[in-house]
Amino acid sequence: MTADTGGREGWRQGWARRLAALTGWRRLALAAFCGGLAALALPPLYLFPLLVPAFAVVFCQLGGARNGRQAALIGWAFGSGHFAVGLYWVGIAFLVDAERFAWAMPFAISGLAAGLALFPALAFWLTFWVAAKSRLTGPARVVAFAAAWLVSEGLRGWVLTGFPWNLIGSVWAFSAETMQLSSLGGVWLLSLITVIAATAPAILAQPALRPGRAYAFVCLALLLPAGSWGYGAWRLAEAPAVGTAVVEEVRLRLVQPSIPQKLKWRRDLRAGHLRQQVRMSLAPGHEDRTHIIWAETAIPYVLSMEPVLQRELAAIVPPGGYLIAGALRVLPEQPDGPIWNSLYALGSDGKIAATFDKAHLVPFGEYVPLRALLGFTKLTAGSRDFTPGPGLQTLKLPGLPAFSPLICYEVIFPGRVKSASAEAPRWLLNVTNDAWFGDSSGPYQHFASARLRAIEEGLPLIRVANNGISAVIDSYGRVIDQINLNDRGIIDAELPEAAEAKTLYSNAGNWLYLVELIICTCVIFVLRRFA
Template sequence: MIEAFPGRCAVFFAALKGWRRYATAALLGALAALALPPVHLFPFLIPAFCGLLWLLDGLDRPRQAALLGWSFGLGHGVVGVYWVGHAFLVDAAQYGFLMPFAVLGLAGLLAVFQALALYAVALLAWNGAARVVGLAVFWVLAEWLRSWIFTGFPWNLMGSVWSFSPAMLQLAALAGIWGLSFMTLLAAAAPAALVCRDGQPNRPGGANRAAVLVFLILPAVVWGAGMARLASAPDPDAHVVEDVMLRLVQPNVEQSEKWRQDLRLGHVNDIIRLSRAPGFEKVTHVIWPETAIPFLLSNDERDAQLRRLIASAAPAGGLLLTGVPRMGAGQNGALERPTAGRPLTWNSFQVFDVTGSLAANYDKFHLVPFGEYVPFRGLLSFSKLTAGRGDFSSGPGPTTLSLPGLPPASPLICYEIIFPGQVVDPGERPGWIINVTNDAWFGDSSGPRQHFVSAQLRAVEEGIPVIRVANTGISGVIDGYGRVLSRIELGKSGVLDVALPKPVVNQEIYSISSGWKLITQLFLFIALGFGLRNFS
């Protein structure tokens, strides 16, 4: 019978007790993390989530489910975010001892959300296909909460496992990353609905088996619909903004060398030389990465000579767009009160013309805890990981910049790109997103590659092209369908001369009504679960 093998597995997992149960959950979580970019072993999700539900069958009390979910989340988090530890090795003498605590601490914190999801599933006490739906609902709800609570960290959301396939990503245009996660969990956990905790078939035939079959074929349906959408999409080579040629510059400066006093001016001269490499005469705008200028600018006469130097990278009649640390007034022009006698500093994105005059400014609003500021500064005395003793200040939020010769742009710095529904100003939607970043902190790990996947997903959700420029990481061009049109790989230096894609037109874009769509998805799936519980 088709249920024979799942039945034996269900009996084995349900029989595990004590530490073996929770150690197995951690191993299953680690197994599920191998489906994430860049490994993409997505079939591993099936044994991981089926095993998790069968472990749930062996519990005596629902509250044990929280520890089970936390154990699964810990294993998933350690494998999924191990790359965070690389940042503590940039200055290993000062911070290296914190590396294991940072990885385990972050993984353990993220696992709290999986603990809440499993506890909710256990409280429902649904069986069969209904329980699979319950798992999908509460897992996605936990992922959504994770995108907001404690400033939010929506990294490695379950739907990101499909980033290797542009066709699969098309669902995000309608349902967002949350819809992709729903679909993924339903398919991954579906086989667990075929059997009961004693290994016997779970009401063979009828609605339960039909639901399992539907869940299993969902990825194929989504892929087919995605292929149809891409087939009807315009040719990316022709669907571009006229008279715009961008030069993306990836200098590939080692993080340990970036802020050395004896090298900083050399870094500036090197990136200028890259910017003015052959073909410069055809370029209309040059884009540099986050903190490409390793000096704290004040935009007054003290920095006039430096601004004139960097402006030499701006094409005639064009602009230089760059990340820069700066001090002074906030983005809205108001000079805010300095902290502890020090002027306010900002992680900013600035635009300069050929004279060195400032054409536009954007200040990062979603700062990295411990990287750009230290939470609970009154209680914690150690310094942040980035250069400088003081914390960065936070800007007002997503902003659309009007730039000469370019469509309106939404600048995002570093991990601001990872937050679904929070990357553009809804009152003034841009024609493109410019994401500048510095992934040198994380070495040759999965982190920079997962970061790039977030940019792909935001492009599909918004229907807006993303131009991504990294110090090192992955620089590239992603159109509004999530197709990567060109890129510079991690660990490479060079330039990329590219046309600017136009946004998707005449398509229903998820982000315009993202909040209501998530609520609608949750409501529909909960209703489906209640309907299926009578057949399981």
Template sequence: MTLVALADRTRGLRGWSRAAVAVALGALAALAMAPYGVLPALVVAMTGAVWLLDGTRVKAPPLRVGLKAAAVIGWCFGFGFFVAGLWWLGAAFLVDNDEFAWALPLGVVGLPAGLALFTAASFVAARLLWSAGPARVLVFAAALGLGDYVRGHVLTGFPWNAFGMALGEHVLLAQFASVVGLYGLSVIAVALGAAPATTGDAAGLKAVWLPPAAAGLLLAALAAYGALRLPVGPVATVPGVKLRIMQPNLAQDARRFSYDNREPIMRHYLALSDGPDRALSSGASGVTHLIWPESAFPFILARNDEARAQIAALLPPGVILLTGAARSAPRLPGEITTRFFNALQIVADDGGITGTYDKVHLVPFGEYLPLGDVLQGLGLRQFVHVPGGFSAGSVHELLHAPGLPPVAPLICYEAIFPGAVVPAGDVRPGLLLNVTNDAWFGDTPGPYQHFSQARLRAIEEGLPLVRAANTGISAVVDPYGRMVASLPLGKEGVLDAALPSVIVPTPYSLHRDLLFAILIACCFLSRTVSDRREAMQNAEQEIVSGAHGDGI
């Protein structure tokens, strides 16, 4: 079957057949995300999606009919993409399965159904500006890129697995995120994937192969940019800093991660951090900063004198601990319940807590319940075992730890939001510190996707990333997104590494999404240019035809 015949057959699909193909194409596109990174899957998926949208213009149906069909195709494509890319969320419902297993369909099917509305809206926007020529590829790319941007900001925002992560998964190609950010990569990734759709057009050989040829050149240019940007050797490191990241690989079910098990949990942390030769506590390791992951304790650290005394006994003079920990706040006048925060705290060598950052961007249903009073009345609660869930911190701010440059703290999925990982202000941080706990998701694609997105923030900002994850992936990443040291998923251990230095501010860190907006405008403008060119060609043909008709 020729490409033209395959395209025509795809355009001719209707009803359930068209919906099923759209779902399958969306699921195929998910293979381009971490941990797979199969770029050809995105090409097939986006090319097929363009042909399906082409089919909404067959025999020029009324616009409302075409828009309705585009919405259905877009929703089905998005549903397939998000189910295939986010199915691992179901693992969290099985950690305490006696309490949450019944709600598993809400996470595995309900969330993708809601997220697919953004894809449906993107397909409708593309259909409004659809044309028969190659410009439709850029219109499609702009619409999906804009959809990713909106998805990342509406309500609490959820930019997980934006289409740009197909390029962000590959360090060489991801370097252009330092210019246009994740959402700009989304536009480019969709354009690259959709460009071969023109090979199914019944036109001259040169015309149909121009867009895929241009896409090939663009891909080569991205790779060349990445190769030129990446230095040959390692970046310089911050003098006098040696990090030790502890990855305990601790299960999160209510039975094992409980207050009753606080003593064996602390013994595990202390022994693992110290090492079999007790090099940390003796000072022989040379470690200056010890880092533990998010929500490390099944108790309030500030209230537990014994635990802080144990930490003090572990830390040599001058060494500090940065750790995730739940924090409670004194009740304010009129408050009847205690507020709890998901925090990142600095613990000095005497066991005192000298600095705290409270997580600002909480996970809905994981750390708090939207419409809490209503849903709690129905018997629901958030995943974390905290009465009433966590409260959000007031402001994302730098954390100042002795011996370190200013720290941009990122707790759990705060690291997935492009442009929001660096606190506002004139002081540029010296590192991104991401403490997280992906134990809820086991050995699934989820932790790999989380790490890949956090790593892209380092590339966007030109800042090193230090990441401590309970079950992995813990790592030190340089400002170009290259791994300096890491611990694999599902393994306990420690890693020691120097802290890479920052590099010059990137264009993205200076201009944020301005260049993305320009890219969107250029893509939509291509439709106008294409229409004018087509109108001029038609006018010339009419003139020529008229001249021949007059016998000239």
């Protein structure tokens, strides 16, 4: 070893020791800072190189934990910073009705971040426990940390109905090529290689490792995202050209009215909002459309109780086609009973051909958990909590390929966007309303999740927002056309075809998540034995 090499290694090891030796508030503050830094890699900024200092530094800190409690606190601080920066936009919803809810905004952001941070805390604790029991160091410990992170993301997507928003694999949603690996192993596989690549440089500061092996592992880890891009480039090169594989005789019109959330439910404006969407639907070119699609709760009335409105809206429905739109639903015989956030298919005869009720409701937005105890009311209009629907369905309408409807954030759940018991859908329809979150990161993050679901399932996805990002996305996650956040407009497009071959993830679903964890366990065993 030359003196220059030894000096460089001594510098790195010195910094690693200082990071590991931090205690008290300094340790937690640095971990929280690293978590916030990592959040800048998420949509819409995509500053993914920042993941390396963020994860490498906090991994060095983890090396200084003397027990599981300290490891969990480091992870909790990292997660608190990560979710506070990544989900700050949630607080904007509390300003829509500021007189009633603005006071709760800081509590909502800090409480959500602190609660979700329990999952990274678990990942750090698991890493410490496994490393202590198995005496893991170097590359084996890095892979164990990535596997523990994957466990925490999986649990976050399931516990208490789940909230798999901003899974770390979504940092690659800035291009279609970098996302294609999700067709093999879902966003979970992207998350796994991301954490390995971002954490690996930390082992260069560990004195017990042979420099040659350490550098080889770091180079291999950093090549994982490059290999993912290479696979994506190859897969897209084999795919049909953008916009060429379409369903014949299906011509859609998507309507994004961009109605501010503060005005959306005002009684004196609701009729005007409806007329605005009717005018947009009847804009030139309407005569060539077969189906019109509006956003979540685009119809600001309980449509199931409005037969006259149903007949009036039938005037914009193309002959033999449908208006597919969101609206509230109640049972006519129980107008004060259960209420659903629903999607309707209205035919040209003015009759409702099909409905779908949102099953995955947003806590505090659509219902209040422990309402009697908390004494809190939901953020959305009306005093009643919504009732969850029966679950995922495949809707079949004459003249349309079967599709899986998804309302709002139902699209963020990997492996849970289509019914396993019904006929396989040929496309996904996501109607949403991101106007709640203003000009923030939230709508871009929501859109990135939707694109990932299209790639995972090998199905095109049509996305219609009141405000947000409305788009036509093909089965490879490529955006054929879109309306940007805060823009008002329409998209006239043909429906893309589903991919010719089903993806591996579409066939196996979240069983692949477990397979990935098993493979990680095998890799850890090999690295522990031979590294």
